[in-house]
Amino acid sequence: MLVLHGARGDLARRLVLPAVAELAAAGLLPDRWTVLGTGRRDASDDDFAELARDALSEFGPEDVDGGVFDGHLHYARSFTEDDPGELVDAIARETEALRDGGTEPTVVHYLAVPPSAFGPTTRGLRAHGLTDGIRVVYEKPYGTSSESFEELDALVHEVLDEDQVFRIDHFLGKEATQNLHVLRSGNELFSGVWNARHVAEVQIDLPETLDVADRADFYDATGAALDMLVTHLFQVAAEVAMEPPARFDAAHLAEARERMIGCFRPLDPVEDVVLGQFEGYRGIDGVADDSSTDTFVAARLWVDNDRWRGVPFLLRTGKRMARSAQQVTLVLRTPEQLFGEPNGPGRIALSLAGDGAIEVTTTVKRPGPDLRLGTGTASLALEDVDGGRPVSAYGSLLHDVLVGDRSLFTTPEGLRAAWRAFAPLQGPDRPAPEPYRPGSWGPAAADRLTGPDGWVLGDQD
Ligand SMILES: NC(=O)C1=CN([C@@H]2O[C@H](COP(=O)(O)OP(=O)(O)OC[C@H]3O[C@@H](n4cnc5c(N)ncnc54)[C@H](OP(=O)(O)O)[C@@H]3O)[C@@H](O)[C@H]2O)C=CC1
Numbered sequence: 001m002l003v004l005h006g007a008r009g010d011l012a013r014r015l016v017l018p019a020v021a022e023l024a025a026a027g028l029l030p031d032r033w034t035v036l037g038t039g040r041r042d043a044s045d046d047d048f049a050e051l052a053r054d055a056l057s058e059f060g061p062e063d064v065d066g067g068v069f070d071g072h073l074h075y076a077r078s079f080t081e082d083d084p085g086e087l088v089d090a091i092a093r094e095t096e097a098l099r100d101g102g103t104e105p106t107v108v109h110y111l112a113v114p115p116s117a118f119g120p121t122t123r124g125l126r127a128h129g130l131t132d133g134i135r136v137v138y139e140k141p142y143g144t145s146s147e148s149f150e151e152l153d154a155l156v157h158e159v160l161d162e163d164q165v166f167r168i169d170h171f172l173g174k175e176a177t178q179n180l181h182v183l184r185s186g187n188e189l190f191s192g193v194w195n196a197r198h199v200a201e202v203q204i205d206l207p208e209t210l211d212v213a214d215r216a217d218f219y220d221a222t223g224a225a226l227d228m229l230v231t232h233l234f235q236v237a238a239e240v241a242m243e244p245p246a247r248f249d250a251a252h253l254a255e256a257r258e259r260m261i262g263c264f265r266p267l268d269p270v271e272d273v274v275l276g277q278f279e280g281y282r283g284i285d286g287v288a289d290d291s292s293t294d295t296f297v298a299a300r301l302w303v304d305n306d307r308w309r310g311v312p313f314l315l316r317t318g319k320r321m322a323r324s325a326q327q328v329t330l331v332l333r334t335p336e337q338l339f340g341e342p343n344g345p346g347r348i349a350l351s352l353a354g355d356g357a358i359e360v361t362t363t364v365k366r367p368g369p370d371l372r373l374g375t376g377t378a379s380l381a382l383e384d385v386d387g388g389r390p391v392s393a394y395g396s397l398l399h400d401v402l403v404g405d406r407s408l409f410t411t412p413e414g415l416r417a418a419w420r421a422f423a424p425l426q427g428p429d430r431p432a433p434e435p436y437r438p439g440s441w442g443p444a445a446a447d448r449l450t451g452p453d454g455w456v457l458g459d460q461d
């Protein structure tokens, strides 16, 4: 049974409910299953079913029909610490129904709510005696600062055992992110260059055309740096930087990734960070007139270990930007001149979007009788690899929660290190967000963070 807190919210509609449908259609859910949606407002089972079907047709895989939800969806108003709402009885009722059908349910509480609601929901689980045997999925950001992370983690460990807790970062569940380990270890072409000797800079770039008007309350209290930098961008940076684990099991993978976060140098907010806010943001309903929330962040992160010393990791994301992409690029060191001509770029790039893709860009001879240089790119779409069917990041991670595989979830040690590296950006030196035009690549100031060739994704790409 999946108890989906925040069931009417943006995350639930865009990503979680479609992932449930995807798993059901692929036969990856138990024979008997229920999604019990919950939230602070009253709604009926029918309202929730309509919302879920609409979400599936807007955001889900095209080949999965809304009928997959039939008979599986219920809704109940949520609890607070002092008030059981409708939820406590509804959980008991659904548990009984599943047991009557011969299934001992695994109860998963999915907290698809803003970070400010993680503590109250956790206390509510304890107050209503709901904690035995459950699994709880916490969305990101897990805390909003070093201090609030420690408070939340202490509370969570008062209420739950660590093996009941799944702290999700869905970028770790993307097909292409999982491919990083395989790609870099499987072939000398990649493993041989995966270090400071051959890589001049790493760019992890997640521009979005998306607006935030549908989730202004959440977004204005959060901003790009908390929403994406200390979370997805740091986790992906650690995946790129980490030493290959001895084994691909939960303990080894998490340990290798999180050890790398421990090597992140605390950010220098003056030298290495540019924040932005798109023009018009303050006019959105739910956004304060004088809001200083960042809708864009670019940061130069340094990884202090032998493999990466001196290589900048350039991390960037923002809303209302020129295009949407999710790209990791290793910019390779190449000779400036080749046979007397200027040499082109050398790059290994991974697209994390959708089913993922790998591209290698290099200097090649231009076709024709003369020896003239050009640039060529070889691409591999991961969906074209034989013998499998890609699963969405949320589908993959939800499945891991159901089977108890913790490899792709974060641990307190790793998050503590992430908050330590992020903390200077929350201090007095936090730069003021610079305005940028919607549809642009963000404030021009972010260009000073890169090497001479600029951002790989940009006006010229
Ligand atoms: N949206 C996205 O693309 C992604 C979001 N996330 C994470 O998911 C979480 C939810 O984000 P998102 O869905 O975008 O946000 P929303 O603003 O859409 O909020 C989700 C739901 O949470 C409930 N809620 C809001 N405030 C509170 C509160 N104080 N106490 C209890 N419930 C509350 C609301 O439901 P109701 O009014 O019915 O109670 C709301 O619909 C965040 O932690 C975010 O970081 C992670 C990955 C992607």
Ligand SMILES: O=C1O[C@H](COP(=O)(O)O)[C@@H](O)[C@H](O)[C@H]1O
Pocket: 015, 208, 210, 227
């Ligand atoms: O966690 C979040 O991620 C989404 C981007 O992820 P995607 O895989 O759905 O493209 C981002 O839009 C959102 O602001 C953030 O909360």
